[in-house]
Amino acid sequence: xxxxxxxxxxxxxxxxxxxxxxxxxxxxxxxxxxxxxxxxxxxxxxxxxxxxxxxxxxxxxxxxxxxxxxxxxxxxxxxxxxxxxxxxxxxxxxxxxxxxxxxxxxxxxxxxxxxxxxxxxxxxxxxxxxxxxxxxxxxxxxxxxxxxxxxxxxxxxxxxxxxxxxxxxxxxxxxxxxxxxxxxxxxxxxxxxxxxxxxxxxxxxxxxxxxxxxxxxxxxxxxxxxxxxxxxxxxxxxxxxxxxxxxxxxxxxxxxxxxxxxxxxxxxxxxxxxxxxxxxxxxxxxxxxxxxx
DNA sequence: CTATCTTCCTGTGCGC
DNA sequence: TGCGCACAGGAAGATA
Numbered sequence: 001x002x003x004x005x006x007x008x009x010x011x012x013x014x015x016x017x018x019x020x021x022x023x024x025x026x027x028x029x030x031x032x033x034x035x036x037x038x039x040x041x042x043x044x045x046x047x048x049x050x051x052x053x054x055x056x057x058x059x060x061x062x063x064x065x066x067x068x069x070x071x072x073x074x075x076x077x078x079x080x081x082x083x084x085x086x087x088x089x090x091x092x093x094x095x096x097x098x099x100x101x102x103x104x105x106x107x108x109x110x111x112x113x114x115x116x117x118x119x120x121x122x123x124x125x126x127x128x129x130x131x132x133x134x135x136x137x138x139x140x141x142x143x144x145x146x147x148x149x150x151x152x153x154x155x156x157x158x159x160x161x162x163x164x165x166x167x168x169x170x171x172x173x174x175x176x177x178x179x180x181x182x183x184x185x186x187x188x189x190x191x192x193x194x195x196x197x198x199x200x201x202x203x204x205x206x207x208x209x210x211x212x213x214x215x216x217x218x219x220x221x222x223x224x225x226x227x228x229x230x231x232x233x234x235x236x237x238x239x240x241x242x243x244x245x246x247x248x249x250x251x252x253x254x255x256x257x258x259x260x261x262x263x264x265x266x267x268x269x270x271x272x273x274x275x276x277x278x279x280x281x282x283x284x285x286x287x288x289x290x291x292x293x
Numbered sequence: 294c295t296a297t298c299t300t301c302c303t304g305t306g307c308g309c
Numbered sequence: 310t311g312c313g314c315a316c317a318g319g320a321a322g323a324t325a
Binding site: 033034075076077095117118119120121161162163164168281282 | 295296297298299301302303304
């Protein structure tokens with residue numbers, strides 16, 4: 001589920017309910033996810049105040065009083081689920097591996113926020129707030145696509161000399177941070193670039209177009225609350241609806257909206273066979289074979 | 294250095 | 310309605 005827009009949406013939801021609050025307790029229900037939870041996690045969480053949030057690529061960072069930040073990656077199936085703290089006993093949530101409880105404001109009931117992740121590809125770590133970007137999982141990450149530092153020149157330099165398909169290059173978090181399978185497919189469609197083309201051979205004009213197209217698709221999705229495929233994305237249980245605006249992702253066989261192939265006269269070959277699917281590096285790629293070159 | 298493959302997990306949807 | 314199988318939003322780590 002979670003690529004940059006989904007992580008941004010989740011983070012904003014957490015910010016709204018957690019920032020400024022004091023953590024009363026942490027409930028750690030297994031040893032870890034992808035890796036063991038860090039030593040002393042519960043102790044650092046309990047009693048700390050939540051100072052704020054930041055996103056880096058697909059990672060979220062929750063700053064705590066005391067000088068630590070909690071680093072979280074949602075993996076493939078991670079969600080954050082918020083509910084009244086009183087529900088904890090009578091309605092256990094499946095695959096809730098870690099949760100924190102915060103006090104309510106003005107006498108309101110407290111809140112429990114749980115990290116739910118059936119596939120357990122997510123991860124949680126602690127890092128000194130002053131050294132967040134030095135964490136081994138964040139060091140070496142490419143530019144944030146929504147920041148000014150992500151320019152055609154920067155992207156061009158990252159793609160130069162790379163003979164890997166452009167699809168795989170854009171999934172590489174060292175090239176640009178936060179893109180995943182959905183948004184790479186969508187951005188390549190918008191920029192008119194064939195996913196199998198070698199990264200270094202994408203013509204300059206279209207390579208430059210990638211920058212605004214990546215930004216546009218990410219911003220549109222954030223505005224829609226991200227994409228909700230099989231899970232709720234938002235901490236408040238609300239659904240993102242960007243999945244309704246996919247132009248190619250998961251649309252194999254459907255007509256490509258850029259090609260008027262439905263209007264082809266009878267007996268003539270349609271100019272576009274519609275959205276195709278291919279497998280690259282073990283992952284589905286969706287694209288229009290006529291308009292992506 | 295780069296590129297490719299395997300691996301970690303559970304849930305879901307489909308064909309039979 | 311059950312069973313087996315393919316596939317799912319990620320990416321680290323091993324290997325060539």
